[in-house]
Amino acid sequence: MLIYKNIHLLQGIDEDCNVYVIDGEVMIDAGTGKFFPEMKGEMEKTDTSALKSIINTHYHFDHTGGSKKFRDWLGAEICIHSKDREYMENGNTLAEMFGEKPRITTVDSVLKEKGVIKTKNFRFEILHTPGHTPGSVCLYEREKCILISGDTIFEGNFGRTDLPGGSMEDMMKSLKKLSELKVSYLFPGHGSIKIGGIGFVIKQAMALKQKSSTV
Secondary structure (H helix, E strand, O other), rough: EEEOOOOOEEEEOOOOEEEEEEEEOOHHHHHHHOOHHHHHHHHOOOEEEEEEEEEEOOOOOOHOOOOOHHHHHHHHHEEEEEEHHHHHHHHOOOOHHHHOOOOOOOOOOOOOOHHHHEOOOOOEEEEEEEOOOOEEEEEEOOOOOEEEEEEEEEOOOEEOOOOOOOOOOHHHHHHHHHHHHOOOOOEEOOOHHHEEEOOOHHHHHHHHHHHOOOO
């Protein structure tokens, strides 16, 4: 599904995450791998010959389980933030939560704060946004005001912090960081895309944090 000029969405099925393909060059997340044949068939409707990178927004299995299958098919490199790399390479991706066996997947390249992912029509900045996991990242296209948010923030909520490596304190810092951005298009890791700002979600999160700290 084309959701923005030169950005395609493969909407998550069941527990799979949303997958975004940018300019046919970069793939954001890869799902569990359970629906790889269906996703491959959908991607083959467009030109994937230039696809060079699989960017994992964090280590959880519903985002990384399919990464190796896509690398084997496309020859693209698997990328993840350095703080989530060990989880992925040790197979500690919470695969059991999704009824799957752990998969050890080597990482080809690590993502760093202030790094840039360039394609023909986009320039996405890498923002380190820990909280959901230690190495969670969001991707921000400053000129077009697009935020690809992984599981840090959704249309009406923010990511859970009670899984291994999660931190509510870090999440609040990350949400404050995102609140300083101009966001016209929110493309989250699950659920619907959102057109418009993310201020309401962040205010809601801050209020929830304040309420919990006074109990």
